[in-house]
Amino acid sequence: MTARRVVAHAGMELRMLLRNGEQLLLAFAIPLGLLVGGMLWGGGWGLDLVRFPASVIAVATWSTAFTALAVATGFERRYGVLERLVATPLTRADLIAGKAVAATALVAVQTLLLTVVALALGWRPVWTPLGALSALVAVLLGIVAFAGLGLLLAGTLKAEVTLALANLIYLAGLAVGGLLVDQPAWLPTAALGTVLRAAATGGVVPAALLVLLGWAAALALIARKAFRWTS
Protein backbone atom coordinates (compact mmCIF):
# COMPACT_ATOMS: atom_id res chain seq x y z
CA MET A 1 0.00 0.00 0.00
CA THR A 2 1.37 3.43 -0.84
CA ALA A 3 0.17 6.58 0.89
CA ARG A 4 0.39 8.58 -2.33
CA ARG A 5 -1.98 6.27 -4.18
CA VAL A 6 -4.36 6.01 -1.23
CA VAL A 7 -4.56 9.80 -0.97
CA ALA A 8 -5.02 10.13 -4.74
CA HIS A 9 -7.86 7.63 -4.67
CA ALA A 10 -9.46 9.21 -1.60
CA GLY A 11 -9.40 12.56 -3.42
CA MET A 12 -11.11 11.05 -6.44
CA GLU A 13 -13.72 9.32 -4.26
CA LEU A 14 -14.50 12.62 -2.53
CA ARG A 15 -14.79 14.54 -5.79
CA MET A 16 -17.18 11.97 -7.25
CA LEU A 17 -19.22 11.88 -4.04
CA LEU A 18 -19.58 15.65 -3.84
CA ARG A 19 -20.65 15.85 -7.51
CA ASN A 20 -23.67 13.64 -6.83
CA GLY A 21 -26.84 15.45 -5.81
CA GLU A 22 -28.32 12.54 -3.89
CA GLN A 23 -25.11 12.07 -1.95
CA LEU A 24 -25.04 15.78 -1.05
CA LEU A 25 -28.63 15.49 0.16
CA LEU A 26 -27.66 12.54 2.37
CA ALA A 27 -24.40 14.02 3.57
CA PHE A 28 -25.44 17.59 4.29
CA ALA A 29 -29.03 18.58 3.54
CA ILE A 30 -30.81 15.94 5.63
CA PRO A 31 -28.54 16.13 8.72
CA LEU A 32 -28.54 19.95 8.63
CA GLY A 33 -32.30 20.04 8.14
CA LEU A 34 -32.80 17.67 11.06
CA LEU A 35 -30.45 19.67 13.26
CA VAL A 36 -31.87 23.10 12.50
CA GLY A 37 -35.47 21.88 12.74
CA GLY A 38 -34.82 20.08 16.01
CA MET A 39 -32.87 22.91 17.62
CA LEU A 40 -35.40 25.57 16.59
CA TRP A 41 -38.65 23.76 17.27
CA GLY A 42 -37.82 20.50 19.04
CA GLY A 43 -37.65 22.04 22.52
CA GLY A 44 -41.37 22.68 22.49
CA TRP A 45 -41.94 18.98 21.78
CA GLY A 46 -39.80 17.83 24.67
CA LEU A 47 -36.66 17.14 22.63
CA ASP A 48 -33.49 17.00 24.74
CA LEU A 49 -31.48 19.76 23.07
CA VAL A 50 -28.21 18.68 24.73
CA ARG A 51 -28.34 15.15 23.34
CA PHE A 52 -30.09 15.82 20.01
CA PRO A 53 -27.10 17.24 18.03
CA ALA A 54 -25.12 14.13 18.99
CA SER A 55 -27.89 12.03 17.44
CA VAL A 56 -27.66 14.06 14.25
CA ILE A 57 -23.90 13.44 14.10
CA ALA A 58 -24.69 9.72 14.34
CA VAL A 59 -27.14 10.11 11.43
CA ALA A 60 -24.50 11.90 9.34
CA THR A 61 -21.99 9.11 10.01
CA TRP A 62 -24.60 6.52 9.03
CA SER A 63 -25.50 8.30 5.79
CA THR A 64 -21.91 8.75 4.64
CA ALA A 65 -20.25 5.53 5.76
CA PHE A 66 -23.16 3.27 4.85
CA THR A 67 -25.59 4.66 2.30
CA ALA A 68 -23.32 6.89 0.23
CA LEU A 69 -20.51 4.33 0.20
CA ALA A 70 -22.83 1.45 -0.72
CA VAL A 71 -24.48 3.30 -3.59
CA ALA A 72 -21.24 4.71 -4.98
CA THR A 73 -19.41 1.38 -4.79
CA GLY A 74 -22.35 -0.52 -6.28
CA PHE A 75 -22.24 1.67 -9.38
CA GLU A 76 -18.43 1.57 -9.53
CA ARG A 77 -18.73 -2.20 -9.69
CA ARG A 78 -21.53 -2.07 -12.24
CA TYR A 79 -19.68 0.38 -14.51
CA GLY A 80 -16.41 -1.54 -14.42
CA VAL A 81 -14.52 1.15 -12.48
CA LEU A 82 -13.32 -1.43 -9.98
CA GLU A 83 -12.33 -3.79 -12.80
CA ARG A 84 -10.24 -1.06 -14.41
CA LEU A 85 -8.61 0.03 -11.15
CA VAL A 86 -7.71 -3.52 -10.12
CA ALA A 87 -5.59 -3.68 -13.29
CA THR A 88 -3.54 -0.61 -12.26
CA PRO A 89 -0.84 -0.35 -9.59
CA LEU A 90 -3.63 0.66 -7.18
CA THR A 91 -3.97 -2.47 -5.07
CA ARG A 92 -7.26 -3.64 -3.62
CA ALA A 93 -5.97 -2.61 -0.20
CA ASP A 94 -5.14 0.87 -1.58
CA LEU A 95 -8.63 1.13 -3.02
CA ILE A 96 -10.39 0.16 0.21
CA ALA A 97 -8.06 2.41 2.22
CA GLY A 98 -8.84 5.28 -0.17
CA LYS A 99 -12.54 4.76 0.38
CA ALA A 100 -12.00 4.67 4.15
CA VAL A 101 -9.97 7.89 4.09
CA ALA A 102 -12.62 9.61 1.94
CA ALA A 103 -15.48 8.49 4.18
CA THR A 104 -13.60 9.51 7.33
CA ALA A 105 -12.71 12.91 5.89
CA LEU A 106 -16.32 13.54 4.88
CA VAL A 107 -17.63 12.47 8.30
CA ALA A 108 -15.07 14.82 9.89
CA VAL A 109 -16.31 17.74 7.75
CA GLN A 110 -19.95 16.85 8.48
CA THR A 111 -19.25 16.62 12.22
CA LEU A 112 -17.41 19.95 12.24
CA LEU A 113 -20.19 21.67 10.30
CA LEU A 114 -22.96 20.18 12.45
CA THR A 115 -21.10 21.05 15.64
CA VAL A 116 -20.58 24.67 14.59
CA VAL A 117 -24.22 25.06 13.52
CA ALA A 118 -25.47 23.36 16.71
CA LEU A 119 -23.29 25.61 18.90
CA ALA A 120 -24.59 28.64 17.01
CA LEU A 121 -28.14 27.46 17.70
CA GLY A 122 -27.50 27.16 21.41
CA TRP A 123 -26.08 23.66 21.92
CA ARG A 124 -24.17 23.47 25.18
CA PRO A 125 -22.85 19.91 25.60
CA VAL A 126 -21.03 18.74 28.73
CA TRP A 127 -17.54 17.98 27.46
CA THR A 128 -15.25 15.62 29.34
CA PRO A 129 -12.01 14.20 27.92
CA LEU A 130 -13.22 10.61 28.35
CA GLY A 131 -16.59 11.36 26.80
CA ALA A 132 -14.96 13.07 23.82
CA LEU A 133 -12.52 10.17 23.39
CA SER A 134 -15.35 7.63 23.51
CA ALA A 135 -17.26 9.66 20.91
CA LEU A 136 -14.24 9.71 18.61
CA VAL A 137 -13.67 5.95 18.98
CA ALA A 138 -17.38 5.28 18.45
CA VAL A 139 -17.49 7.31 15.24
CA LEU A 140 -14.41 5.52 13.87
CA LEU A 141 -15.84 2.09 14.78
CA GLY A 142 -19.19 3.16 13.35
CA ILE A 143 -17.51 4.10 10.07
CA VAL A 144 -15.89 0.65 9.87
CA ALA A 145 -19.12 -1.18 10.74
CA PHE A 146 -21.33 0.85 8.41
CA ALA A 147 -18.78 0.71 5.59
CA GLY A 148 -18.55 -3.06 6.04
CA LEU A 149 -22.33 -3.33 5.67
CA GLY A 150 -22.31 -0.98 2.68
CA LEU A 151 -19.53 -2.88 0.91
CA LEU A 152 -21.30 -6.16 1.67
CA LEU A 153 -24.38 -4.92 -0.21
CA ALA A 154 -22.42 -3.23 -3.00
CA GLY A 155 -20.13 -6.20 -3.51
CA THR A 156 -22.81 -8.87 -3.74
CA LEU A 157 -25.95 -7.28 -5.23
CA LYS A 158 -26.81 -5.50 -8.46
CA ALA A 159 -26.28 -1.75 -8.39
CA GLU A 160 -29.99 -0.97 -8.62
CA VAL A 161 -30.80 -3.39 -5.80
CA THR A 162 -28.00 -1.87 -3.71
CA LEU A 163 -29.40 1.61 -4.38
CA ALA A 164 -32.91 0.64 -3.31
CA LEU A 165 -31.85 -1.46 -0.33
CA ALA A 166 -29.27 1.04 0.95
CA ASN A 167 -31.87 3.82 0.96
CA LEU A 168 -34.43 1.55 2.62
CA ILE A 169 -31.98 0.48 5.31
CA TYR A 170 -30.92 4.12 5.73
CA LEU A 171 -34.52 5.11 6.47
CA ALA A 172 -34.98 2.10 8.75
CA GLY A 173 -31.85 3.15 10.63
CA LEU A 174 -33.33 6.61 11.10
CA ALA A 175 -36.77 5.39 12.08
CA VAL A 176 -36.10 2.38 14.28
CA GLY A 177 -32.31 1.92 14.39
CA GLY A 178 -31.64 3.91 17.54
CA LEU A 179 -29.74 6.69 15.81
CA LEU A 180 -32.13 9.42 16.94
CA VAL A 181 -33.80 7.95 20.03
CA ASP A 182 -32.59 5.65 22.77
CA GLN A 183 -32.93 1.93 22.15
CA PRO A 184 -31.12 -1.12 23.53
CA ALA A 185 -27.68 -0.83 21.94
CA TRP A 186 -27.64 -4.13 20.08
CA LEU A 187 -27.52 -2.73 16.58
CA PRO A 188 -24.46 -0.72 15.50
CA THR A 189 -26.69 2.28 14.76
CA ALA A 190 -28.17 2.20 18.26
CA ALA A 191 -24.74 1.67 19.82
CA LEU A 192 -23.32 4.72 18.01
CA GLY A 193 -26.31 6.86 18.95
CA THR A 194 -26.06 5.73 22.58
CA VAL A 195 -22.33 6.51 22.88
CA LEU A 196 -22.61 9.93 21.20
CA ARG A 197 -25.65 11.01 23.23
CA ALA A 198 -23.91 9.91 26.43
CA ALA A 199 -20.76 11.79 25.42
CA ALA A 200 -22.82 14.98 24.96
CA THR A 201 -23.72 14.82 28.64
CA GLY A 202 -20.20 13.87 29.75
CA GLY A 203 -20.88 10.14 30.05
CA VAL A 204 -19.29 6.99 28.67
CA VAL A 205 -21.07 3.71 27.78
CA PRO A 206 -18.38 1.00 27.52
CA ALA A 207 -20.91 -1.75 26.70
CA ALA A 208 -22.13 0.13 23.61
CA LEU A 209 -18.54 0.68 22.52
CA LEU A 210 -17.93 -3.07 22.78
CA VAL A 211 -21.05 -3.75 20.70
CA LEU A 212 -19.74 -1.37 18.04
CA LEU A 213 -16.33 -3.05 18.12
CA GLY A 214 -17.97 -6.43 17.58
CA TRP A 215 -20.10 -5.19 14.68
CA ALA A 216 -17.13 -3.42 13.10
CA ALA A 217 -14.97 -6.56 13.22
CA ALA A 218 -17.74 -8.87 12.04
CA LEU A 219 -19.02 -6.71 9.18
CA ALA A 220 -15.52 -5.89 7.92
CA LEU A 221 -14.63 -9.59 7.84
CA ILE A 222 -17.85 -10.64 6.14
CA ALA A 223 -17.55 -7.87 3.55
CA ARG A 224 -13.97 -8.88 2.82
CA LYS A 225 -15.02 -12.50 2.28
CA ALA A 226 -18.15 -11.79 0.25
CA PHE A 227 -17.13 -8.80 -1.89
CA ARG A 228 -16.98 -9.49 -5.63
CA TRP A 229 -15.17 -6.98 -7.84
CA THR A 230 -17.25 -7.49 -10.98
CA SER A 231 -20.99 -7.55 -11.43
Place this chain on the structure above:
Amino acid sequence: MLDGLTWSAAAGEITALLGPNGAGKTTTIRCITGLLTPDAGTIRVLDGAPGGTDDRVGLMPQSVGAWSAVRPGELLRYLAGLYPRPVPIDDLVEALELGPLLNRPYRRLSGGEQQAVNLAGALIGRPELVLLDEPTAGMDPRARRRTWGVIDTLRADGVSVLLTTHDMAEAARLADRVWIMDAGRVTVSGTVAELTAEASLEDVFLRHTGGAG
Protein backbone atom coordinates in the same frame (compact mmCIF):
# COMPACT_ATOMS: atom_id res chain seq x y z
CA MET B 1 -16.88 -20.40 -18.45
CA LEU B 2 -13.30 -21.38 -19.44
CA ASP B 3 -12.66 -25.06 -20.12
CA GLY B 4 -9.16 -26.32 -20.89
CA LEU B 5 -8.23 -23.03 -22.55
CA THR B 6 -4.63 -22.96 -23.78
CA TRP B 7 -3.11 -20.11 -25.72
CA SER B 8 -0.21 -17.68 -25.70
CA ALA B 9 0.60 -14.21 -26.97
CA ALA B 10 4.09 -13.46 -28.21
CA ALA B 11 5.93 -10.39 -26.95
CA GLY B 12 5.77 -7.40 -29.25
CA GLU B 13 2.96 -8.84 -31.35
CA ILE B 14 -0.73 -8.12 -31.68
CA THR B 15 -2.79 -11.11 -30.67
CA ALA B 16 -6.51 -11.25 -31.39
CA LEU B 17 -8.84 -13.37 -29.31
CA LEU B 18 -12.05 -13.94 -31.23
CA GLY B 19 -15.21 -15.74 -30.27
CA PRO B 20 -18.97 -15.38 -30.08
CA ASN B 21 -20.67 -13.69 -27.13
CA GLY B 22 -20.21 -15.86 -24.06
CA ALA B 23 -17.15 -17.66 -25.44
CA GLY B 24 -15.08 -16.50 -22.49
CA LYS B 25 -13.00 -13.65 -23.95
CA THR B 26 -13.72 -11.14 -21.18
CA THR B 27 -13.35 -13.87 -18.56
CA THR B 28 -9.93 -14.65 -20.03
CA ILE B 29 -8.90 -11.00 -19.70
CA ARG B 30 -10.18 -10.92 -16.13
CA CYS B 31 -8.00 -13.95 -15.37
CA ILE B 32 -5.00 -12.19 -16.91
CA THR B 33 -5.49 -9.12 -14.70
CA GLY B 34 -5.96 -11.30 -11.62
CA LEU B 35 -9.53 -10.17 -11.11
CA LEU B 36 -10.68 -13.78 -11.43
CA THR B 37 -8.71 -16.86 -10.40
CA PRO B 38 -9.20 -20.04 -12.42
CA ASP B 39 -10.05 -23.23 -10.51
CA ALA B 40 -7.16 -25.01 -12.21
CA GLY B 41 -4.34 -24.32 -14.65
CA THR B 42 -1.54 -21.82 -14.97
CA ILE B 43 -1.39 -18.26 -16.24
CA ARG B 44 1.86 -16.36 -16.79
CA VAL B 45 1.74 -12.66 -17.59
CA LEU B 46 5.04 -10.96 -18.53
CA ASP B 47 6.82 -13.80 -16.70
CA GLY B 48 4.88 -13.06 -13.53
CA ALA B 49 1.66 -14.10 -11.87
CA PRO B 50 -1.62 -12.44 -12.91
CA GLY B 51 -2.10 -9.21 -10.98
CA GLY B 52 1.57 -9.05 -10.01
CA THR B 53 2.66 -6.88 -12.91
CA ASP B 54 -0.02 -4.21 -12.87
CA ASP B 55 2.40 -1.36 -13.46
CA ARG B 56 3.39 -3.01 -16.77
CA VAL B 57 -0.12 -3.86 -18.00
CA GLY B 58 -2.78 -1.54 -19.40
CA LEU B 59 -6.44 -2.56 -19.50
CA MET B 60 -9.24 -1.15 -21.61
CA PRO B 61 -12.32 -2.89 -20.19
CA GLN B 62 -15.31 -3.73 -22.34
CA SER B 63 -17.80 -2.00 -20.07
CA VAL B 64 -17.76 1.68 -19.14
CA GLY B 65 -14.74 1.65 -16.84
CA ALA B 66 -15.13 5.15 -15.40
CA TRP B 67 -17.19 7.16 -12.95
CA SER B 68 -20.18 8.74 -14.69
CA ALA B 69 -19.36 12.21 -13.33
CA VAL B 70 -15.62 12.15 -13.96
CA ARG B 71 -14.13 14.42 -16.61
CA PRO B 72 -11.71 12.70 -18.98
CA GLY B 73 -8.95 15.18 -18.09
CA GLU B 74 -9.15 14.46 -14.38
CA LEU B 75 -9.53 10.70 -15.00
CA LEU B 76 -6.32 10.65 -17.03
CA ARG B 77 -4.47 12.78 -14.46
CA TYR B 78 -5.65 10.44 -11.70
CA LEU B 79 -4.62 7.30 -13.61
CA ALA B 80 -1.26 8.85 -14.56
CA GLY B 81 -0.61 9.46 -10.86
CA LEU B 82 -0.86 5.73 -10.16
CA TYR B 83 2.05 4.76 -12.43
CA PRO B 84 5.78 5.29 -11.98
CA ARG B 85 6.48 6.53 -15.55
CA PRO B 86 3.24 7.72 -17.15
CA VAL B 87 2.97 8.87 -20.74
CA PRO B 88 2.51 12.67 -20.96
CA ILE B 89 -1.25 13.23 -21.05
CA ASP B 90 -0.93 15.76 -23.87
CA ASP B 91 0.60 13.09 -26.12
CA LEU B 92 -2.40 10.80 -25.67
CA VAL B 93 -4.85 13.68 -26.02
CA GLU B 94 -3.25 14.58 -29.34
CA ALA B 95 -3.02 11.00 -30.65
CA LEU B 96 -6.65 10.21 -29.82
CA GLU B 97 -7.99 13.74 -30.45
CA LEU B 98 -9.45 13.99 -26.97
CA GLY B 99 -8.95 17.76 -26.61
CA PRO B 100 -12.62 18.80 -26.95
CA LEU B 101 -13.71 16.07 -24.51
CA LEU B 102 -11.39 16.74 -21.59
CA ASN B 103 -13.80 18.81 -19.48
CA ARG B 104 -17.03 17.06 -20.39
CA PRO B 105 -18.55 14.65 -17.84
CA TYR B 106 -17.92 11.07 -18.93
CA ARG B 107 -21.65 10.28 -19.00
CA ARG B 108 -22.17 12.96 -21.65
CA LEU B 109 -19.69 11.35 -24.06
CA SER B 110 -20.87 9.13 -26.89
CA GLY B 111 -20.00 5.42 -26.76
CA GLY B 112 -17.14 5.92 -29.18
CA GLU B 113 -15.78 8.92 -27.25
CA GLN B 114 -15.91 6.91 -24.04
CA GLN B 115 -13.95 4.15 -25.78
CA ALA B 116 -11.30 6.66 -26.87
CA VAL B 117 -10.93 7.88 -23.27
CA ASN B 118 -10.75 4.27 -22.08
CA LEU B 119 -7.99 3.56 -24.59
CA ALA B 120 -6.04 6.56 -23.34
CA GLY B 121 -6.50 5.24 -19.80
CA ALA B 122 -5.10 1.86 -20.85
CA LEU B 123 -2.01 3.46 -22.35
CA ILE B 124 -1.27 6.12 -19.74
CA GLY B 125 1.00 3.88 -17.67
CA ARG B 126 3.39 3.19 -20.58
CA PRO B 127 2.46 -0.53 -20.52
CA GLU B 128 4.45 -3.42 -21.98
CA LEU B 129 1.22 -5.39 -22.43
CA VAL B 130 -2.09 -3.81 -23.39
CA LEU B 131 -5.38 -5.67 -23.02
CA LEU B 132 -8.07 -4.21 -25.27
CA ASP B 133 -11.54 -5.68 -24.80
CA GLU B 134 -13.48 -4.73 -27.94
CA PRO B 135 -11.58 -1.44 -28.33
CA THR B 136 -13.49 -0.01 -31.28
CA ALA B 137 -17.04 -1.04 -30.34
CA GLY B 138 -19.27 1.99 -30.85
CA MET B 139 -16.65 4.06 -32.69
CA ASP B 140 -17.37 5.79 -35.98
CA PRO B 141 -15.13 4.86 -38.92
CA ARG B 142 -12.82 7.84 -38.44
CA ALA B 143 -12.30 7.10 -34.74
CA ARG B 144 -11.81 3.42 -35.54
CA ARG B 145 -9.07 4.21 -38.07
CA ARG B 146 -7.44 6.53 -35.53
CA THR B 147 -7.50 3.75 -32.94
CA TRP B 148 -6.00 1.29 -35.41
CA GLY B 149 -3.22 3.79 -36.00
CA VAL B 150 -2.54 3.99 -32.27
CA ILE B 151 -2.43 0.18 -32.06
CA ASP B 152 -0.03 0.08 -35.02
CA THR B 153 2.21 2.53 -33.16
CA LEU B 154 2.14 0.29 -30.10
CA ARG B 155 3.35 -2.65 -32.17
CA ALA B 156 6.08 -0.51 -33.73
CA ASP B 157 7.19 0.43 -30.20
CA GLY B 158 7.44 -3.25 -29.21
CA VAL B 159 4.35 -3.23 -26.98
CA SER B 160 2.42 -6.52 -26.80
CA VAL B 161 -1.29 -6.16 -27.49
CA LEU B 162 -4.11 -8.60 -26.80
CA LEU B 163 -7.41 -7.53 -28.30
CA THR B 164 -10.83 -9.04 -28.49
CA THR B 165 -13.21 -7.98 -31.21
CA HIS B 166 -16.29 -9.04 -33.14
CA ASP B 167 -15.01 -7.13 -36.16
CA MET B 168 -13.27 -9.66 -38.40
CA ALA B 169 -11.91 -6.92 -40.65
CA GLU B 170 -10.31 -5.32 -37.60
CA ALA B 171 -8.74 -8.61 -36.53
CA ALA B 172 -7.46 -9.26 -40.04
CA ARG B 173 -6.12 -5.71 -40.31
CA LEU B 174 -4.33 -5.63 -36.95
CA ALA B 175 -3.48 -9.08 -35.66
CA ASP B 176 -0.25 -11.00 -36.08
CA ARG B 177 -1.85 -14.11 -34.63
CA VAL B 178 -5.51 -15.01 -34.10
CA TRP B 179 -6.99 -17.42 -31.58
CA ILE B 180 -10.64 -18.31 -32.11
CA MET B 181 -12.39 -19.65 -29.06
CA ASP B 182 -15.80 -21.10 -28.41
CA ALA B 183 -17.45 -22.26 -25.18
CA GLY B 184 -14.32 -21.54 -23.15
CA ARG B 185 -11.70 -23.29 -25.27
CA VAL B 186 -9.62 -22.55 -28.37
CA THR B 187 -10.99 -24.13 -31.54
CA VAL B 188 -8.43 -22.88 -34.07
CA SER B 189 -5.45 -20.53 -34.21
CA GLY B 190 -2.85 -19.25 -36.61
CA THR B 191 -1.53 -16.17 -38.31
CA VAL B 192 -4.03 -14.21 -40.33
CA ALA B 193 -2.32 -15.45 -43.52
CA GLU B 194 -2.59 -19.07 -42.40
CA LEU B 195 -6.22 -18.81 -41.37
CA THR B 196 -7.34 -16.94 -44.46
CA ALA B 197 -5.46 -19.05 -47.02
CA GLU B 198 -8.66 -20.65 -48.28
CA ALA B 199 -11.50 -18.62 -46.79
CA SER B 200 -12.20 -15.25 -45.23
CA LEU B 201 -11.58 -14.83 -41.52
CA GLU B 202 -15.32 -14.51 -41.00
CA ASP B 203 -15.90 -17.88 -42.71
CA VAL B 204 -13.18 -19.46 -40.55
CA PHE B 205 -14.79 -17.93 -37.49
CA LEU B 206 -18.22 -19.28 -38.38
CA ARG B 207 -16.83 -22.71 -39.16
CA HIS B 208 -15.09 -23.01 -35.79
CA THR B 209 -17.66 -21.55 -33.43
CA GLY B 210 -21.07 -22.66 -32.22
CA GLY B 211 -22.93 -20.78 -34.91
CA ALA B 212 -21.45 -22.90 -37.69
CA GLY B 213 -23.83 -24.02 -40.32
